[in-house]
Amino acid sequence: MSGGQNATIGAGAPLAPVGVIGAGAWGTALACMLASDGTPVRLWAREGALVDEINQTRRNTPYLPDATIPPSVTATTAMADLADLATVLVVCPAQHVGSVLAQLPPRAGGAPRDLVLCAKGIEAGTGRLMADVARAAVPDARIAVASGPTFAREVALGMPTAITLACSGGQDQWQRLAPVIARPAFRPYYSDDVVGAEIGGAVKNVLAIACGVVEGLGLGENARAALIARGFAEMSRFGLSRGGRAETFAGLCGMGDLVLTCASTASRNYSLGRALGQGQSAQQALAGKATVAEGAHTAPVLRDLARAAGLAMPIVEAVCSLLEGSAPAHAVVAQLLARPLRAETGMAGGAA
């Protein structure tokens, strides 16, 4: 680490307004965190009623009921209200990032803008990671990815949290963004591995479903630990093949997020997996939910990308079978356990 990567929390810096696109749990929590020092935040939501609730009562009951939203957060349904901002966090579900960003007007005078991508997923149908989706929608944007072990509720309550902030613009972008995003209880760590950070966050959601299945079936702690370790090998195998770095997967946005979401029913993905393990279908488990379990959308496209690249991802394949309802949970697990015995290492190759 060279000294150039150090950055301080905006001492003495003027409080420039920051934009947040998406007022689900995570966008609202990030808005609360950013506004904790009085920073003005413009929070875009699709839902007019939610905008009214946030502005009038400082609550977001559908998505983040425990939070009190600070007064410097202003919600809006007008994307034009974010047009002049130098920094915008993109926090809608991965499948909607492209369509939502297409509504963001260019910055006045053509000045560049930092887009910090906070969604964790792969676009179904195209197989694109979020940075590619964002570049297609906003070609001149300067892309960064924020990802790590971050339950929204804890961030909104000011509890200590750390993330990977992967900057496509390297240290120049880091020096610009770190003071905008860091707060005493919210610590970004620098990386320039954008692809690695994206793959860590997207793949862990699928693995969290698998770990929930283990709990739903009552298979025990040993099985879950084995699944996390073997899932990490799958994440690394896929990520390395796409140009990500091993150190990134070992960090906050990979292993860190696995530790969080593979053992807690506070995770929507883990909870979905638990319901599948208990015998519900994906349709039953997801019925009537306004909140997103990203792994359900990412798993099939991740499987297809892995197959096309000749990479074995048996845990991801198993999650897809369960989501598609092609076999009951106990049979899918039995299939995983019956696979040929092999060496543990070799994550860079195609072997499972």
Ligand SMILES: NC(=O)c1ccc[n+]([C@@H]2O[C@H](COP(=O)([O-])OP(=O)(O)OC[C@H]3O[C@@H](n4cnc5c(N)ncnc54)[C@H](O)[C@@H]3O)[C@@H](O)[C@H]2O)c1
């Ligand atoms: N909640 C967390 O703790 C957390 C933490 C880190 C990252 N994330 C990621 O942030 C992203 C957003 O998740 P969340 O938890 O804030 O969402 P959420 O589950 O709380 O809310 C769902 C969101 O989806 C939006 N939505 C629904 N249909 C839409 C459409 N057609 N177009 C655009 N938006 C639509 C809703 O307006 C709402 O903002 C996801 O990729 C998630 O993986 C979430």
Ligand SMILES: O=P(O)(O)OC[C@H](O)CO
């Ligand atoms: O509730 P989940 O499973 O979407 O997880 C939320 C965050 O991604 C945790 O880092």
